[in-house]
Amino acid sequence: MNQDEYKVSVVIAHYNAGNYVRKALDSLARQTMNQDDFEVVIVDDKSTKSLDIVQEYKGKIKNLRIIVEEQNHGYPSIPRNHGIDNARGTFVMLMDQDDNLADDTLMIFYEFAGNDSDVIIGKYAEGKMYNGTQVPFTKGINIKDANIITDHVLSTLAPHKMYRRSMLNEYDVRFYDSSYIPVEEDQVFNMKAYSVSRKISILADKDYYYWNQREDFGNLGKSSTYVYDEPWKYLNILSEVFTIIEDSHKWISSQKQKLKAIYIGRLFNSSYTTVLEIVKLQKNEEQREKLISGLREIINKRMDSQSIEDVRQESQWMVLAIKYRLNYEELLHFKTELFSTDFLVKENIKFINGKTVRDMIIKGHLCSVPVDFLKKESVLGTN
Template sequence: DSDVIIGKYAEGKMYNGTQVPFKNGKNIKDASIITDHILSTLAPHKMYRRAMLNQYDVRFPDSSYIPVEEDQVFNMKAYSVSRKISILADKDYYYWNQREDFGNLGKSSSYTYNEPWKYLNILSEVFNIIEASPNWTLAEQSRLKAMYIGRLFNSSYTTVIEIIKLQKNEQEREKLIAGLRKIINERMDAQSINEVRQASRWMVLGIKYGMNDEELSNLETELFSGEKSLAQNIQSINGETVKNLSIHGRTCAIPVDFLKKETSLGTK
């Protein structure tokens, strides 16, 4: 009686390093949207109950409104109305293959966040879906907003800082930042922001408190400048190691535990 079934991914021919979730082999009949890593897989390689899709009009959005990451909108809508989401991880169900020319839709000239409205529309629409869900409590909605913006701002292939730099001029960059600031201020409370994963939270805080694109880039440089910077203005708050930084006169506690992990892995 599942509405969505997520099958285990496997490394197929010419596997390109994309995440393969659910490696532990555990089947979950009634999976939690919060704790079972469902939000880590928003590609449409799943099984869906047709009656559910039709009842709630779950469809891919029009490309004139959501031209990028439209599968994320589709899946978030499906998740939001599903009575039960199940995971099949006992064996391989979907093989992740790479085309021989290493091409895909994501590499086309039109499939890019090169205009502010593209990025703003997907974040706004996903938040609309989360808030309209008949199944998720207010606490779950708050947590899911944090989880989604954390994913969107710092994905495996780009960050919001890089998206801002893609815009064609300063006016467009500021338009994007202002739009993101409006969404964050109006649709995320303090608890929701505190639940954003550390690798993205500094970006959310920087945008929330008025940084422009140059200031965000400078903040990125300061955070990632090495072990010496991590030793300055450090304290522990609620189990997190935070670095106190001034953002437009406001002292903000920026979590930096994730930087220590990246440094230890030799990635930064």
């Protein structure tokens, strides 16, 4: 293992970034941390364009190294791994090639981490042209030892964080090869890091990371195959995350079941897609049913009733429908029935433990489906 020579190693996977990389490198050149204390490792995924712009910054960033892959991988996973492998900092900061940091990000992250934080999460900038969740940062409070559940740590599974390198190496926390996890590779990476970290810290008092949305929507030069168009792509990520949760020595049983609920709730209904849309992406009916049956097997074997009940409402109805053997067409009909305003008929609605639920029959199973996420306050007469 490389000895620590710097406080921080900034690792950037690069591919055909052109001028877009300037924003990232300019922000690193401006860091308030002494340039003797950090290095920047650019791992180029065998770009087809010149690296002259990156080379130009060797005169502006003291410790800038460029590693060129022998072949193009089409995904950032392997370049990031090679960057981590070659890092010589106490911490590794992962950045995307078209993003930028606040000028004091490295210094503040490093100092806040101290000797016991293994993952440091900084607030994303907000705005029309910025990506990134705000859920863990809404209170604006810095948290030294964040609770994995109540502090909404699973809301942020993107890779733009600082990680203690000794933790990454000791527990072999690396990105999976794209032949196994080609989509949402950062989610699996972060779940593994979370599962072994002594402390996870959150810095929410100001903007630290600028996750830029490019005008051409060409961020990271993603491969054209970076989609859930085959069942195994979706099934592998859910199965692997559940395995990481189950194998963790850090979390007790009740936490593990809650984390499964949180994760599947997020996966089934994210800000950009739902499980039904993923099923629709499959190439034919056979592939669609293969995906649904694979999800059903995971749900039935690896989630207990309490875990399913803890899934957020926006996703819980989908988990129940898949669990009780609805096929794709039946799922669509179930969605239509559930989302219909007719759900307000009194004989189907009741209140349980502060939740509004609708009793529905799913393949002979009576299910109380939470519907608070559907109701309009004015319709149900609440304030």
